[in-house]
Amino acid sequence: SQQGEEDPQALSIQEGENATMNCSYKTSINNLQWYRQNSGRGLVHLILIRSNEREKHSGRLRVTLDTSKKSSSLLITASRAADTASYFCATDGNTGNQFYFGTGTSLTVIP
Amino acid sequence: DGGITQSPKYLFRKEGQNVTLSCEQNLNHDAMYWYRQDPGQGLRLIYYSQIVNDFQKGDIAEGYSVSREKKESFPLTVTSAQKNPTAFYLCASTQTGRQGQPQHFGDGTRLSIL
Numbered sequence: 001s002q003q004g005e006e007d008p009q010a011l012s013i014q015e016g017e018n019a020t021m022n023c024s025y026k027t028s029i030n031n032l033q034w035y036r037q038n039s040g041r042g043l044v045h046l047i048l049i050r051s052n053e054r055e056k057h058s059g060r061l062r063v064t065l066d067t068s069k070k071s072s073s074l075l076i077t078a079s080r081a082a083d084t085a086s087y088f089c090a091t092d093g094n095t096g097n098q099f100y101f102g103t104g105t106s107l108t109v110i111p
Numbered sequence: 112d113g114g115i116t117q118s119p120k121y122l123f124r125k126e127g128q129n130v131t132l133s134c135e136q137n138l139n140h141d142a143m144y145w146y147r148q149d150p151g152q153g154l155r156l157i158y159y160s161q162i163v164n165d166f167q168k169g170d171i172a173e174g175y176s177v178s179r180e181k182k183e184s185f186p187l188t189v190t191s192a193q194k195n196p197t198a199f200y201l202c203a204s205t206q207t208g209r210q211g212q213p214q215h216f217g218d219g220t221r222l223s224i225l
Contacts (some may be wrong), residue, residue: 009151031211040200042115042216043154050211088153092210097161098146098169099214101154 004089004102012108019076021105023089024069030092032065034074037086037104044073045086081111113138117217119204123225124189125194132187132220134202141207143185144214147171148199157200161207162186189222197223 004025013019025032031050035043049056049065049072056063062075076083089102115136124130136143142161146154156169160179174193179185185204189196200220203214 004153033211033213035214040219041219042117043203043214045213045215048211048213076195085113090214097142097167098156098159100156101146103153104151 006102006105010106023072025091033090035088079109084109115217122222125225127191134185136204140204142205143189144203146201
């Protein structure tokens with residue numbers, strides 16, 4: 001399986017704190033994407049980083065990518081209760097046709 | 112509004128029964144995907160289709176079947192051969208032709224055994 005892994009599996013923080021979650025993957029990639037899933041809902045795309053990029057920002061999100069270590073991190077700054085969700089990384093496995101999702105990090109932001 | 116519609120939201124299957132999950136998109140996307148999500152786990156690919164009348168098996172295709180007769184529609188049938196069908200099923204679509212296109216997801220169908 002080419003499924004990646006997120007770390008930690010679960011994270012609980014106070015509102016206003018920063019949340020960092022990590023993703024490791026197994027094969028070479030063209031790009032890596034992060035998604036959010038609210039309970040019982042579908043996934044929503046957050047941000048994409050290409051294999052030739054090292055860091056990318058979007059609002060309160062900051063993503064880094066280290067292709068030599070086959071890992072990525074997602075930082076959510078100044079967290080809000082509405083950020084409570086599961087977060088998944090997804091890679092294209094260098095095929096472009098399939099997407100391989102990690103196991104997810106469950107984030108709880110306490111008001 | 113453009114998007115992906117999955118129906119029904121909840122579905123119950125009896126022993127020996129085939130059930131079909133609906134997935135419709137009006138995003139004009141070429142590629143469509145079916146994933147299975149078990150509690151506390153990530154998404155596993157069941158089938159995907161890059162173009163009408165063509166589809167490929169994913170990692171866990173056994174016990175499932177699909178069709179792609181129209182660009183907008185990609186129904187998934189969970190057959191009686193799938194012995195552990197209880198899961199959350201997600202349909203997604205994406206535009207092809209350019210790398211790095213995000214996947215758009217429906218809100219899922221939760222399938223349970225009666």
